[in-house]
Amino acid sequence: MAESRVITYEELKANNTKASLYVLIHQKVYNVAKFIDEHPGGDEVILAETDVAGKDATEPFEDVGHSDEARAILKDLYVGEFEKNSTLKTKGGYDSSASSSQAVNTAVQQGSNLMYFVPLGMLGAYFAWRYYSSGTV
Numbered sequence: 860m861a862e863s864r865v866i867t868y869e870e871l872k873a874n875n876t877k878a879s880l881y882v883l884i885h886q887k888v889y890n891v892a893k894f895i896d897e898h899p900g901g902d903e904v905i906l907a908e909t910d911v912a913g914k915d916a917t918e919p920f921e922d923v924g925h926s927d928e929a930r931a932i933l934k935d936l937y938v939g940e941f942e943k944n945s946t947l948k949t950k951g952g953y954d955s956s957a958s959s960s961q962a963v964n965t966a967v968q969q970g971s972n973l974m975y976f977v978p979l980g981m982l983g984a985y986f987a988w989r990y991y992s993s994g995t996v
């Protein structure tokens with residue numbers, strides 16, 4: 860078998876037509892041009908991945924929960940390994956989802972803080988009331 864080719868970020872971006880369509884999944888590059896018309900999930904979903912040139916399709920591919928059969932098809936479409944140094948550039952595409960889940964976490968944390976402070980405040984108010992009312996009797 861021939862040595863696996865290293866695909867650069869520029870190459871991944873450049874092969875974005877229906878004639879030659881590169882998709883990046885798990886650091887491996889696949890040419891889905893021949894397969895795209897047969898894709899049971901439709902061609903739009905894959906085109907959308909490559910429309911945003913150089914985007915990593917790993918997450919969308921895994922989110923769908925593709926079968927072993929689908930993964931076997933990938934073997935036939937394999938072009939080469941993605942250039943390692945390019946990893947950072949492609950990961951950026953998912954930053955927005957990471958930060959939005961962070962925002963949710965902060966909101967939950969703030970919510971749980973409130974859960975402690977409200978009963979604690981009420982308890983404090985109760986003891987303050989008892990202290991003052993016992994003093995007047």
Ligand code: HEM
Nearest residue numbers: 882891899900904905916919920923925926928929932933
């Ligand atoms: C690039 C390589 C890909 C291959 C070889 C592939 C292959 C397949 C195969 C064989 C199926 C049938 C169900 C199964 O066996 O799991 C399928 C379904 C599906 N694929 Fe892909 N797929 C690829 C990429 C993608 C990507 C990037 C998306 C993105 C969002 C996607 C979305 C879907 C969806 C939504 C279905 C379900 C269709 C349905 O059940 O109606 N696929 N794919």
